[in-house]
Amino acid sequence: MIYLTRRNGSKFYINPELIQTVEATPDTIVTLVGNKKVVVKDTPEEIAERFIEYRRKTLAAYIIEKS
DSSP states (O other): OEEEEBTTSOEEEEOGGGEEEEEESSSEEEEETTSOEEEESSOHHHHHHHHHHHHHHHHHHHHHHHO
16 A cells, blocks of 8 residues: 545555556546546655555565565
């Protein structure tokens, strides 16, 4: 899970595997697999970095498990 910040400042967690697209229009709009859209304060770059870190952790856990 990664966290995102709504425009009102509240944080929530989302499964990043459900993210289909992230656009800056200038607000950041996250479109999920089911076509639901969420407007957030986070930049596309911040979201991408969180996704990369999420994937690193899940891959590392998988490698350790298989060892």
